Amino acid sequence: MDNINGKGKIVTKNGEIYEGDWVDNKANGFGIYKSKEVKYEGKWKNDRQEGIGTETWADGTNYNGEFKEGQKTGQGKFRYSDGSKYSGNFLNNQLHGKGKYCWADGREYFGDWKFNRIDGEGVFKWPDGRKYIGHYKNDKKNGYGIFEWPDGKKYKGNWENGKQNGEGEYYNPKEKIWIKGVWKKGQKENKTKN
Numbered sequence: 749m750d751n752i753n754g755k756g757k758i759v760t761k762n763g764e765i766y767e768g769d770w771v772d773n774k775a776n777g778f779g780i781y782k783s784k785e786v787k788y789e790g791k792w793k794n795d796r797q798e799g800i801g802t803e804t805w806a807d808g809t810n811y812n813g814e815f816k817e818g819q820k821t822g823q824g825k826f827r828y829s830d831g832s833k834y835s836g837n838f839l840n841n842q843l844h845g846k847g848k849y850c851w852a853d854g855r856e857y858f859g860d861w862k863f864n865r866i867d868g869e870g871v872f873k874w875p876d877g878r879k880y881i882g883h884y885k886n887d888k889k890n891g892y893g894i895f896e897w898p899d900g901k902k903y904k905g906n907w908e909n910g911k912q913n914g915e916g917e918y919y920n921p922k923e924k925i926w927i928k929g930v931w932k933k934g935q936k937e938n939k940t941k942n
Contacts, residue, residue, distance in 0.1 A: 768792065790815070805829075813838065828852075836861070859884070882907065905931070912936075 757767040768779020775781075775792040782788075790801020796818035797803075803811045803820075813824020820838040827833045836847020843849070843861040850856050859870015866872075866884045873879050882893020888910035889895075895903045905916020911934035918927045918936070930937045 839863075909933075 751772045752770045753772065754770060755768070756770045757765065759765050763784065765782045766775055766779055768775060769777025769792070771777070774795045776794065777792060778790070779792050780787070780789045784806065786803060786805050788797060788801055788803045790797060791799030793799070797815035798817065799815060800813070801815050807829040808827075809829045810827045811820060811824055813820065813826075814822030816822065819841045821840060822838060823836070824838050825833070825835045831852035832850060834843060834847055834849045836843065836849075837845025839845065842864045844863055845861060846859070847861050848856065848858040854875030855873065857866060857870055857872045859866065859872075860868025862868065865887045867886060869883055871879065871881050877898030879896045880889060880893055881896075882889060883891030885891070889907035890909065891907060892905070893907050900919070900921030902919040903912060903916055904919075905912060906914030908914065912931035913933060914931065916929065916931050918929065919925075920927060
């Protein structure tokens, strides 16, 4: 069989379609792939997505960004069917590195991600005005962080497994004082006024 080179189109038995550039019987260059579930339009190398492309699913979910060896890797933007969106780094089809995620309900997180989990330093904001600035591990507040409430209350100190844990300080806006103490699993164990 002769090598396919240049422009071409192939349709498989199950209805998948690739139309675009070919080099030595493989998708290479620009091309469009369509199936019942997904459409990809962009760059290819050796039958894999490589470079800049756009992937769109039947439910409206959409990714626009970089691919490497058929996987989302590098900078990209992901829009989910529920209205949530992510803009930032990807590694092997996962949120990984710096990025901003905006949930459909108005919550926002900007910071570090590791394998689809909030992990490292970042800022989380809630639509009611609450805000957390600090460290995360496996999607939970962990390490040093500052939590602010819309009424002016603040906590700064250590966190573990999503709760205040260890030494910290709590700001009471009514009395305009900081209260130092030790917290365990989100509960203050003792306090001393400054």
